[in-house]
Amino acid sequence: MPPPPGCPETLRIPETGLAPPSSYAPVxxxxxxxxxxxxxxxxxxxxxxxxxVAGALVAAFAKALADGLNNELLAHYYFPDRRVRVNLDRxxxxxxxxxxRQLWDELFRFYSNSDHGSGTQISRQVTLLFExxxxxxxxxxxxxxxxKCILDKLGPGLSRRSLTWxxxxxxxxxxxxxxxxxxxxxxxxxxxxxxxxxxxxARALHxxxxxxxxxxxxxxxxxxxxxSPHYVQIHFAESAIWDxxxxxxxxxxxxxxxxxxxxxxxxxxxxxxGFGDLSNIRLASLPVVTGTATEHACTTVSExxxxxxxxxxxxxxxxxxxxxxxxxxxxxxxxxxxxxxxWDGSDGKGVLCPGLRFVHIETExxxxxxSLSAKIHTLTEVFQQMSWFCAALSSSPFPGLVAxxxxxxxxxxxxxxxxxxxxxxxxxxxxxxxxxxxLQHLPRTAIASGFPLHRESVEA
Numbered sequence: 001m002p003p004p005p006g007c008p009e010t011l012r013i014p015e016t017g018l019a020p021p022s023s024y025a026p027v028x029x030x031x032x033x034x035x036x037x038x039x040x041x042x043x044x045x046x047x048x049x050x051x052x053v054a055g056a057l058v059a060a061f062a063k064a065l066a067d068g069l070n071n072e073l074l075a076h077y078y079f080p081d082r083r084v085r086v087n088l089d090r091x092x093x094x095x096x097x098x099x100x101r102q103l104w105d106e107l108f109r110f111y112s113n114s115d116h117g118s119g120t121q122i123s124r125q126v127t128l129l130f131e132x133x134x135x136x137x138x139x140x141x142x143x144x145x146x147x148k149c150i151l152d153k154l155g156p157g158l159s160r161r162s163l164t165w166x167x168x169x170x171x172x173x174x175x176x177x178x179x180x181x182x183x184x185x186x187x188x189x190x191x192x193x194x195x196x197x198x199x200x201x202a203r204a205l206h207x208x209x210x211x212x213x214x215x216x217x218x219x220x221x222x223x224x225x226x227x228s229p230h231y232v233q234i235h236f237a238e239s240a241i242w243d244x245x246x247x248x249x250x251x252x253x254x255x256x257x258x259x260x261x262x263x264x265x266x267x268x269x270x271x272x273x274g275f276g277d278l279s280n281i282r283l284a285s286l287p288v289v290t291g292t293a294t295e296h297a298c299t300t301v302s303e304x305x306x307x308x309x310x311x312x313x314x315x316x317x318x319x320x321x322x323x324x325x326x327x328x329x330x331x332x333x334x335x336x337x338x339x340x341x342x343w344d345g346s347d348g349k350g351v352l353c354p355g356l357r358f359v360h361i362e363t364e365x366x367x368x369x370x371s372l373s374a375k376i377h378t379l380t381e382v383f384q385q386m387s388w389f390c391a392a393l394s395s396s397p398f399p400g401l402v403a404x405x406x407x408x409x410x411x412x413x414x415x416x417x418x419x420x421x422x423x424x425x426x427x428x429x430x431x432x433x434x435x436x437x438x439l440q441h442l443p444r445t446a447i448a449s450g451f452p453l454h455r456e457s458v459e460a
Contacts, residue, residue, distance in 0.1 A: 047139050048189075053180045054140050055165030060177035061141060062149035062166075064210065068219050069227065074155035076229045076450075084409050087239040088158050088226065092147035095221055100142045102214035107134055110208060129194040132185050133201065137178075154226075174210070178202040229292060233391075233406055233450030237384040240409050244421060245379065248414045257357050257373045260419045262383065264368045264407065266390040267425065283321045288392040289447045292404060293430045297453045301392070307454050309385045312353035316382055319343050320368065320389065323361040339363045353378065384451075387423065392448035394425050403427040405446040 047054060077086050111126050140146075149166050151159035172180075182198035182205070194201070209215060225231050245258050253259075284302035291297055297304075305313040319341045327339030343349075343359040350356065355378030360371040368390070372382060387407035396403035404427070411422040427446065 047136065047143075049136055049140065049181065049184060051165045052169060053177075053184050054143075055145075055167065055169035056172045056180055057137070057140050057177045058143065058145045058149050059166040059169045060172050060174040062146065062153055064174040065150060065218070065222075066153035068210075068215070069154065069222060071153065072227050074151075074158060074226055076232045077155060077158055077235070082236070082408060083411070084236060084240040084243055085160070086158065086232075086236050087160060087242065088151060088155060088235065089144070089147040089161055090238070090242070091225065091235055092150055093144065095218060095225070096146050097142060098221075099214055099218040100138045102217060103141075103209065103212070104134070104138055106212050106214050107205070107208060125194045125196070128192055129201070132189065132192050132194060133182050133205070136181060136185065137205070175203065175206045178206050229450060230295075230452050231450070233387060233448075234384055234452065236450070237387050238380050240421075241376065241380045241383055244409070244412050245376065245419055248417075248419055250414075250417055256375050258376060258379055258419070259371070259373050259417075260379060260421065261369065261371045262386065263420070263422045264370065264386055264390045265366060265394075265423065265425045266368050267366050267394045283324060283393075284317060286393065290388070290392060290449075290451050291447060291453050292449055293402060293447065295453065296447055299454065301389070304388075304392075304454070305385060308388070308452060309381050312356050312378060312382060313385055315343055315349050315353060315356065316359060316385055317389075319359045319361050320386075323363050323368070327363040337363065337365055355379075356382070388448050388451050390423070390425060391446065391451075394427070394446045396429070396445040397427055398429040401429045401431070402445045402447065403429050404449040406448070406450055 049057075074088070077088065079086075108130065111129065112122055143165075144161060145163070145165050148159045148161040148163060179199055179202040182202040186193045186198040245260060246252070284300065286301050287298060288301055288304065289296050289298050290304060302314075302317065305317050309316075322341035323339040325339070326341070327337045330339060331337045339362070341359075341361045345357065355375040357373035358371075359382075362369045368386075370382075370386065372379060374382060391405040391407050394405045396405075406426050407423050408426050409421060410424045413420050428449075430447075
């Protein structure tokens with residue numbers, strides 16, 4: 001149990017004003033903004049810094065992070081002709097949320113190991129440090145302003161948010177911003193100050209934040225998710241669902257299950273070669289290539305879907321496979337290339353994917369019409385999966401050239417409370433010298449670009 005307020009202070013170490021190492025394992029305080037507090041007296045979790053100090057902290061952190069990424073630009077996300085604008089603010093919000101939780105744990109491990117006590121007790125100084133400067137730091141960095149400032153450095157014009165705190169705080173570096181934070185707390189809240197030298201605490205915090213595992217993890221994740229071309233379509237698909245479905249007129253469905261119909265262009269195999277071979281080949285076993293001409297992974301359809309969309313991926317794939325196999329049989333019998341499939345969870349697989357209520361698929365020529373009833377996050381995953389599926393199984397329209405393929409939203413309408421979305425394929429030819437020779441021998445010469453690679457199957 002933590003010590004009561006006013007317990008004797010422990011011996012201090014020179015840099016932070018806290019205590020020498022100890023081997024006990026204290027109880028870690030919960031991460032803000034959770035409403036509980038680890039001291040006996042409940043503390044206000046709201047930001048208590050003035051806008052100037054808060055803005056300086058956010059802007060300085062964004063600059064330090066951009067410097068850690070060598071100020072690389074998010075060039076893959078500039079598509080001025082797209083109907084849907086990518087929303088990277090939400091992506092960065094998730095990354096920063098993970099970062100501040102890891103940072104909170106990392107700072108607590110450091111200071112609790114430097115504290116002197118017994119059992120699960122921690123000193124009053126550590127308690128006040130985490131109820132004051134560290135809590136304010138985490139709350140500020142976890143604000144929507146942070147994503148805006150980071151994008152202004154790495155992707156100017158991509159953020160959809162307006163500046164508030166950091167408007168007039170440019171030019172302050174991160175160490176100085178932390179000194180402003182610690183100094184303000186020491187002066188304005190002396191009864192809640194952890195004591196010691198605010199400047200020394202700020203310098204220690206700067207070292208721990210910029211050189212710790214949490215910072216390295218954030219930079220690695222930003223390189224993986226944002227600075228590579230392999231998540232572009234994932235983020236565009238998410239943005240499309242949030243922009244189109246959640247902004248439709250009228251109230252949202254009371255049970256959270258949205259009804260959406262997608263119409264996908266899907267040019268299986270060579271458009272001039274017909275569809276007859278589908279009657280003897282399972283779509284799940286077909287080889288596909290994901291990535292770019294220079295960095296890609298070759299898997300089967302089912303292998304990729306099982307790894308990328310493990311919850312509902314197999315359900316959606318089986319529906320598509322059933323409809324297209326039925327359509328191929330119809331074509332062989334001289335009828336139009338049309339097929340249908342329906343899934344309503346009666347097979348028991350709905351337990352594995354509770355966010356999906358039903359799937360109805362119809363095929364017509366080179367189009368797949370899919371109707372879904374799903375919750376928003378499941379709807380996003382299914383849309384991502386189908387965008388990949390159509391791009392991966394499409395054929396290059398450029399004779400003799402491999403093409404990078406992606407699915408784009410071309411139009412959408414709202415009718416009777418439902419949403420109807422049209423999607424088309426966009427192919428970019430790859431010059432013959434830039435593509436690996438073996439790619440020319442694929443039954444389909446298109447690469448689904450903008451989707452994650454599975455490194456264990458990446459081709460050199």
